[in-house]
Amino acid sequence: MKQAMSRRERTERQILDALEAQIRETGMGGVGVNAIANRAGVSKELIYRYFDGMPGLLLAWMQEQDFWTSHHDLLTSGESSQQSPGTLVLSMLKAQIEALGKNETLREVRRWELIEVNEVTAKLANRREKAARAFIDRIDGLTPNMDVPAVVSIMLAGILYLMLRSKTESHFLGVPLRTEEGWQRLSAALEQIVQAFPPELNGDSLAALESGREPKKRSSKEQ
Amino acid sequence: MKQAMSRRERTERQILDALEAQIRETGMGGVGVNAIANRAGVSKELIYRYFDGMPGLLLAWMQEQDFWTSHHDLLTSGESSQQSPGTLVLSMLKAQIEALGKNETLREVRRWELIEVNEVTAKLANRREKAARAFIDRIDGLTPNMDVPAVVSIMLAGILYLMLRSKTESHFLGVPLRTEEGWQRLSAALEQIVQAFPPELNGDSLAALESGREPKKRSSKEQ
């Protein structure tokens, strides 16, 4: 029994690792049952037996990735609530740069999410949006007079795009996307934007309380 | 002779139109010589004869699109130099939202540019980056003390990502991506960001002159 499990688990590992490597090297466009099986050095039949085909394999692989949840501490920790909304947003953005910057596979998956919608990408999107919303809602609650989700959306989406774009283009508006220097400029730009915000976002809690009387007039059907 | 040209040009049109429709409906992933020929109601052989295969067809189609150059006026016009850098940036960003928002085909092409690099995507990227750089350099020259390209990169990349993302996800950080209301919030957020900038970007030309003595200390090998 232990041997049987071990044998099977070993080949499952080979398959999962082959999937990861394939995604990293060819992107999702090069992912198929033939390519994965060949790379794993195994018969493709086993992909169907053990994972019930490519969708199941992708789900299984996704499950053991902690990309999406590894920074859960940043979103829910108690200590972080001590910090001002501005620095909280900033550290979230920089964590995203860090996580995406060192993980080509993750970037490929996120490119994939941009062009195809299926059960896998839908599941990924749901997880992510749920976590992201928990984060942003806490900050938004503290900061009236400003559409925090919209502003942070632009900044977060901006670094996402530039991260993904770095694969196919070396510069964007003249800013280099493949050098440390370029990303330091972009990080600095994020800081400039955040620091230009109203004082209640940057630690002036008195101003935050004072301006708290004005309610937001945002649409109610935001879901 | 006139008839011959007309006949050929007519079928060339059919093919080009079929390509456009195919991109719009299936994205670049669904573009192939068989699909295009069928949709055009023509033999695929003609694609090879008239366009020398798919790459040539794409180049030809690209050539007659004015996406990338249609807003050339915004980038080079003389009247626009009357406006402050801030409003100039803002109107550029809104023009991008407008152009992308009403053109699904364009969005598909830009998704394609994110995942594949070949002679076509390279050519597109070059054209775009050249025009964008001409725009940003004029503004950057007027505004020391701030890394304008980096800040504008984040905003422009942000709306690009959100535009592309709207295909596969309806919300981002709770902001709806498929409603007028959502995009008005995002436009408003862009305005907030720009207005929070130093005064020399928003029409205070005196302040611009005063702060002009401090030179930028940005890397010189930006190209």
Add this chain to the structure above:
DNA sequence: CAAGAATGTGACCGCATGGTCACCTTGCAT
């Protein structure tokens, strides 16, 4: 040991793809 389940392989099928070919038809010019 024997039976049977688990593991693994290679061949095979149907299908769609990109690409080429021979052939037919239309139109024009001598």
Add this chain to the structure above:
DNA sequence: ATGCAAGGTGACCATGCGGTCACATTCTTG
């Protein structure tokens, strides 16, 4: 009218894909 090039078609080929099947081997358990 004859001849010839341009325009257009359908069949064909090799290839790679996802998917299934029959079969061999190995392990576990009666």
